[in-house]
Amino acid sequence: MKSTINGIAASDGIAIAKAFRLEHPVLEAKIRNITDIEAEQARLDAALDASRRDLEEIRKRTAGEIGEEEAAIFSAHLLVLDDPELIGPVKEKIKGDGVNAEYALDETASGFITLFESMDNDYMKERAADIRDVTKRILSHLLGVTVPNPALIREEVIVVAEDLTPSDTVQLNPAWVKGFVTDIGGRTSHSAILARTLEIPAVVGIRSAMAEIADGDIVIVDGTTGEVIVRPDEQTLAGYTEKQQAFDLQRGELSRLAGEPSVSADGHRIEIAGNIGSPADAAKVLENGGEGVGLFRTEFLYMGRDSFPTEDEQYEAYRSVLEQMDGRPTIVRTLDIGGDKKLSYMQLPEEENPFLGIRAIRLCLEEEDMFRIQLRALLRASVHGKLKIMFPMIATVDEFRRAKAVLLDEKQKLTAAGTPVGDDFEVGMMVEIPAAALMADAFAKEVDFFSIGTNDLIQYTMAADRMNERLSYLYQPFSPAVLRLIRNVIDAAHRQGKMAGMCGEMAGDERAIPLLLGMGLDEFSMSASSILKARAKAAETSKADMENRIDEILSLASGEEVLEYLENIR
Ligand SMILES: C=C(OP(=O)(O)O)C(=O)O
Ligand SMILES: [Mg+2]
Known part of the structure; x- marks a missing residue:
């Protein structure tokens, strides 16, 4: 019998295929006495x-x-x-x-x-x-229990899982995995971000997918509305096949914007860049007309393997991205491990609140040897393109200074040893902790650029776990609290003549683009699949008009009011 279940729309598009349940069975090894x-x-x-x-x-x-x-x-x-x-x-x-x-x-x-x-x-x-x-x-x-082997999938499937960890997802082959649905997670959990990078439709936070979907069931995933239809009848199937074709057509039409610059209706130039997790993703950014890489999440280089990548392996990865980007600005973020991003081969301490714990730059400053390997690889790669190095999860000016000092120390050592290092790489930071957003004026004097990480900034501002689907009502990008922090960061950057970008998922949200343009955001970085839609949205927006509305919007009382206001501008 057909049934429809709803979740959080995580990655646009429609996928229709058989369900493949990715489930790790309980394997109980009970004792028995044996005679033979x-x-x-x-x-x-x-x-x-x-x-x-x-x-x-x-x-x-x-x-x-x-x-x-x-x-x-x-x-x-x-x-x-x-x-x-x-x-x-x-x-x-x-x-x-x-x-x-x-x-x-x-x-x-x-x-x-x-x-x-x-x-x-x-x-x-x-x-x-x-x-x-x-x-x-x-x-x-x-x-006699079957364990799923996603690497062996050889037919088109929709992966159905309770949750997909980042290391599960890196093993999925997009040639066969047409979409996925999970019971846990929100729009900014890493499985959702990966789906957008791979351009496969996904719905997350469904809660009842594992209960309702059996292996082999035909499933329709509508990643645009968040609907998942299980065992559809002929008529539904035909309707969605048509919808799927229309979606592909629209994507095709947008592709004419691929070679165009990103300019608002009143002629203000911005940069629209792509977020990547591996050197292979850079090609998708270019295909979609990305003007740079606004975030390379290097932690993905460390996942799906059983030991740390060596300095040379990392150097090759960074060099590959810089060469592919061919002189376009390329922001590479240093390791952001911790929280939900774990490494099987690195034991992290058990923590009550891992998202508030030893993660990202905090871990790198503790494990300095590991950090230095990555920095050396980056510095060596800096001669191959326009590299911008970015530190994640910076909370205090002191942390930024310490991280930068380690970087400059490695630079000096390399130079002394005769290894060529670029002269013009930039050093910036993510703004994803409210303290950093509030202190943006102090940071702006020291950094070359900011990139606002709204995925974390929202969760820390609202005290609402970005992965908890039950708190999705609190996870509000449009909350004036979040918007005021964003404006503070952009203004502080501009007062010091620095660039303010954004690489959180909000940058690719079509509803947010006019607002961010009005606030003066310089660079928008998003999943490759969102770039062209964002460029089209910017092209129909007058920056000057939005700029005049910002004070009024930021004085509204709630995220709902902001959204309603934005919907009524026409
Ligand atoms: C871009 C961000 O980083 P990540 O999603 O990797 O935490 C963010 O927090 O907005
Ligand atoms: Mg983050």
Whole structure:
């Protein structure tokens, strides 16, 4: 029976395909006593063989379709599978204790995991993560439970999941994943941002998707309205197929703006740039006529792998982006890990409030060696284009100064060693903490540019978790509280002759563009798929007219009133 469920529209467009449930099953390794030891050991061997076949296949396909680097993790898993130091003790335990293979494996592996994780050694911590993953795979074969392998998807699907972590999403191949729906999350959770980067429709925060959608159900995702139709009838299907074609047509029409500059109706020039998570995304920004990169979220280079990227690997990634952008301004943000963005190979402390904890620049200033590797890679790459280095989550002027001092120290060392470093790279900061927005005048004297991170700025201003769908009513980009902070940042930047940009999702929101233009925002950075619509919106807006309205808008009492005001301007 057809049913319609609603969530938060996260990425525009319509996708129609079969559901693929991405669910991590509970694997319980209960103890059983065994009498036929040989048969039990043979059962373990069979599970090892099956796991080996899985991994070889996944490795091969990942290497061929995504890249050798991404496939490396599966080679590491294959090594664990064949490691006599793990498998030997499991077999001995089956024999010595007369217990079943699941239990012997789980106990032995847990012992190694606890031991390796407790060591102050990144290599051993990575091995612990590998053992955990491989153990799950072997257990699933022993228990006859299927674990989903998104890397093996070979038909068009809509991924249905409770949640997609950033490391889940980097493994999805957009050639097959036509859209996704999740029960958890909001418009600015990272899975939603990634969907926009990949230009695939998505609806998040549905709450009942996993309960209502079975594997193989036909699903329509309307990422523009937030509707998800499960098991549609013929008529509904036909209606949405038409809607899908109209959407594609509109996208095609907008593409004529790709080579045009971004100018308001009254001739004011702005820059519209793209947000990226990998060097491959830069091509999408250019295809959509982006005038620069306003945010490269480098933490994605650190995800979907089982060890830190080396300085050379990072250098290559930054160089690739700068070369592709060919002299256009390119803002690369230093590592913003923590909060919901975790690394399997880096143990972060358990915190009560991870979004208020050791993340981003706070972590980098604590783990200075790790930070310096990234800064060296950036400095070496700076000769290949117009690089702007940006620090995330800056709360105090002192933090900015400390981060910049480490950068300049590395620059000096490289120069002393004869390594070429660009002379004209800029150093700026994200404004995503209310304290920084309020103190923008003090910061403006020290930075080369600001980029306002509304995703976090809104959550910290409203004290409403950006990922909690139940608080989405509080997560208000148009709240005058947020708008006043934004204006403060732009004005402070301009008083010092500095550029003010925005790379939070608000910059690509068509309703916000006239308002931001009126406040004088210089640079708007967004998902590649929003660039052309934003350019069209700017072209029909008079900056001078909006400028005259700003005081009135900022004196309204609520986000709802602001939105109503904006809708009535015509
Ligand atoms: C752009 C931002 O950074 P992220 O979404 O990566 O936290 C932001 O906070 O607005
Ligand atoms: Mg942020």
